[in-house]
Amino acid sequence: MPKGTLFKEQIKSLIDSKELFLYPILDENQIGDISIDLRVGTDFLFQHQGRSAHINTSSNEVSSRSIKSNFTQARRKVGEKFLLHPFQPTLFSTLEYIKLPKDVYAVLSLRSSYSRLGLTISTIVQPGYCGCISVEVINCGNIPIEIVSGVRFLQVRLIKVDSVDLDYFSNIRKYACQVRPIPSKANEDIELKFLNNLHTT
Amino acid sequence: MSLNLLINQIEEQFSSSRSNVYSDKKREKHFLNIYEVFSTIKELSKSGSISIPELPTFKQILQYIISDLQYLDSSTLNVIPFEIVSCLELALKDWIDDDNLILSTHLSNDYNDFYFLPNPNREYFNKINSFLSTKSIIKISYRLIKISLPKLLCRDYLSTVALYHELGHFIDFEYNISNRVMLKKHPSFPPTPALVQKFNHLQEYFADLFAAQYISDASNQYLEDRMIADIVSDSHPKTSERIGVVAKFINNENLEIVNDFNEVLTSLGKQLKIRFEEKDSNTSNFYNFIPEVIENDEQLHYIYKTGWSIWKNTVNPSFLGIPERQKYQMLNNLIEKSISSYFLLKNWNNITK
Numbered sequence: 001m002p003k004g005t006l007f008k009e010q011i012k013s014l015i016d017s018k019e020l021f022l023y024p025i026l027d028e029n030q031i032g033d034i035s036i037d038l039r040v041g042t043d044f045l046f047q048h049q050g051r052s053a054h055i056n057t058s059s060n061e062v063s064s065r066s067i068k069s070n071f072t073q074a075r076r077k078v079g080e081k082f083l084l085h086p087f088q089p090t091l092f093s094t095l096e097y098i099k100l101p102k103d104v105y106a107v108l109s110l111r112s113s114y115s116r117l118g119l120t121i122s123t124i125v126q127p128g129y130c131g132c133i134s135v136e137v138i139n140c141g142n143i144p145i146e147i148v149s150g151v152r153f154l155q156v157r158l159i160k161v162d163s164v165d166l167d168y169f170s171n172i173r174k175y176a177c178q179v180r181p182i183p184s185k186a187n188e189d190i191e192l193k194f195l196n197n198l199h200t201t
Numbered sequence: 202m203s204l205n206l207l208i209n210q211i212e213e214q215f216s217s218s219r220s221n222v223y224s225d226k227k228r229e230k231h232f233l234n235i236y237e238v239f240s241t242i243k244e245l246s247k248s249g250s251i252s253i254p255e256l257p258t259f260k261q262i263l264q265y266i267i268s269d270l271q272y273l274d275s276s277t278l279n280v281i282p283f284e285i286v287s288c289l290e291l292a293l294k295d296w297i298d299d300d301n302l303i304l305s306t307h308l309s310n311d312y313n314d315f316y317f318l319p320n321p322n323r324e325y326f327n328k329i330n331s332f333l334s335t336k337s338i339i340k341i342s343y344r345l346i347k348i349s350l351p352k353l354l355c356r357d358y359l360s361t362v363a364l365y366h367e368l369g370h371f372i373d374f375e376y377n378i379s380n381r382v383m384l385k386k387h388p389s390f391p392p393t394p395a396l397v398q399k400f401n402h403l404q405e406y407f408a409d410l411f412a413a414q415y416i417s418d419a420s421n422q423y424l425e426d427r428m429i430a431d432i433v434s435d436s437h438p439k440t441s442e443r444i445g446v447v448a449k450f451i452n453n454e455n456l457e458i459v460n461d462f463n464e465v466l467t468s469l470g471k472q473l474k475i476r477f478e479e480k481d482s483n484t485s486n487f488y489n490f491i492p493e494v495i496e497n498d499e500q501l502h503y504i505y506k507t508g509w510s511i512w513k514n515t516v517n518p519s520f521l522g523i524p525e526r527q528k529y530q531m532l533n534n535l536i537e538k539s540i541s542s543y544f545l546l547k548n549w550n551n552i553t554k
Binding site: 021023024026042073074075076077078080095097099130131132169176177178179180 | 224278279283489490491492494522523527530531534535537538541542545546548549
C-alpha cells in the first residue's frame with residue numbers, strides 16, 4: 001500500500017485484514033472516499049471553575065489538586081442531547097474504538113456542518129493507537145449548541161507513513177485503551193521532575 | 202408516634218433528587234409514582250386524617266419510600282454501573298419476566314459492601330399496595346431489586362462479577378428455592394442452629410451456582426482473590442468448598458446439591474444450567490488491545506470470565522512490560538467497551554431494521 005492518505009478501498013482492505021480495527025460501526029456508509037465519519041460517544045468531561053485559581057500542570061504531588069478535579073463527568077445514552085456552552089472546554093470520546101496499524105496515523109477534523117457552527121477541535125492520533133479517541137471541543141461562538149450523542153461529528157483521515165519500525169507501545173502510553181475521555185495528564189510528564197529541579201541544584 | 206420528622210426528611214430527599222436524570226424511563230416513572238404516594242400521605246398527615254392505629258403502617262410506607270429514593274439516587278445515568286446492570290437485567294429476564302421489577306444498585310462507601318437487600322420482599326410490597334388501595338391512594342407500580350456495591354469498584358469488572366451472585370440471592374428469595382429444598386430434606390426446619398447454618402450455606406451455594414451459569418467460575422476467582430482465611434462460618438461455607446461445587450457444576454458433573462435445586466426449580470419451570478458460551482481466552486481480542494465483538498447473550502456473560510483469565514495470565518507477552526495498574530485499567534476499559542457496544546448494536550439494529 002503506498003504512503004499518503006488512504007482511500008475507501010484501502011481502508012476497507014485494512015479492516016478486512018484486521019490491521020485496522022474500528023468498532024462499533026453503526027452504518028457502513030461512515031467509511032467515505034477519503035475519510036471515516038466518527039460519532040460522539042456517551043461520556044463527557046466538562047471543564048468547570050475549581051477551588052484553585054488555576055490548573056496546575058507542573059506538579060503531580062499527592063497534595064496538589066489533580067487536573068481532573070477541574071472537570072465534571074457526565075454520561076448520556078446514544079440519542080440523548082448535551083450542550084456545548086461558549087468557551088467551555090469539553091472532552092468526549094468517540095463512540096468508535098479504533099486500533100490503527102503501526103504505520104498509519106490519523107488526523108481528525110470536524111464535519112463541516114459542525115465547524116460552521118463555530119466549533120473547533122484539534123487532535124492527531126499516533127500510529128498504532130488503540131482506544132476510543134478523546135476529543136477536545138470548544139464552542140467559539142457565543143450561543144450554546146445542542147448536540148446529540150451518537151451523531152456523526154468528526155471525520156478522520158488515515159495517513160500511511162513510510163516507516164515500518166514504529167511501535168506505539170515502545171513508550172509507556174498514558175492514553176492506551178481508553179474508552180472514556182481522560183483529562184490531560186500533562187502533570188504526569190516524566191520530564192517535569194528534571195524541569196522542576198533545574199534551578200534547585 | 203408522629204410522622205412529622207420522617208415526612209420532612211423525605212421532603213428534603215425529594216428536593217435534592219428531583220433534578221436526577223435516571224438511566225431509563227422506568228426509574229423516572231417510579232420516582233414520580235412514589236412522590237405521588239408521599240404527597241398524598243403528607244396531605245393526610247397535615248389534615249389529621251391518619252388515625253393513631255394507622256400510624257405504624259404509614260410510617261412503614263414512608264420508610265419504604267425513603268429506601269427506594271436512596272437506591273434511585275444511585276441509578277442516575279451518571280452514576281449507575283450501566284454495563285453490569287444491563288448484563289444482570291438480561292440474566293434476570295431468564296428467571297422473571299416482570300416489567301414492574303427494577304434492578305437498582307446502591308453505591309456504598311464501604312469497600313466490602315456487596316449485598317442483596319432481601320427485605321422488603323414481594324409479600325411486603327403487595328401488603329403495602331393493598332393498604333394504599335383501602336385508603337384510595339395510588340399504588341406503587343414498580344418494585345426495586347436492591348443490590349449494593351462499593352462505589353470504588355463500580356467500574357471494576359473483575360469485582361462486579363459478585364453482583365451475579367447477589368442477583369442469585371434475589372431469585373432464591375423470590376421463589377423460596379433454598380427454603381423449599383430445606384423443607385423437603387428436613388420437614389421440621391428450622392429448629393436447630395445446625396439446620397439454620399445449613400440453610401444459610403444452601404443459599405450461598407444457590408447464589409454461587411446461579412452466577413456460574415452465566416459467568417463460569419469468574420465469581421469464584423473474585424472470591425478466591427478476596428479470601429483471607431478458608432474457614433466455615435454460620436453464614437458462609439468454606440470458600441474452597443464453594444469453589445469446588447462451582448467447578449463441578451461447570452464441568453457438568455453430577456452434584457447432589459444441583460439435583461436438589463433443580464428438583465424444586467423444575468416445578469417452577471426453571472433450571473440451573475450452563476448459560477454461557479465458552480470462548481478460548483488465549484485467542485481473545487483483549488490480547489490485541491481491542492474489545493471483544495460479542496454476538497449473543499451467552500458470549501456477553503462470558504466476557505467476565507475472559508477478563509479474569511487475562512488478568513491472571515502473567516505469561517502472555519501482550520501485557521508484559523505494561524505496568525500492572527495500566528493492565529488493570531485497560532482490561533476494565535476493554536470489558537466495558539465490549540459490553541456497551543453489544544447493547545448499542547442490538548438496539549441500533551432493532552431500530553433501523
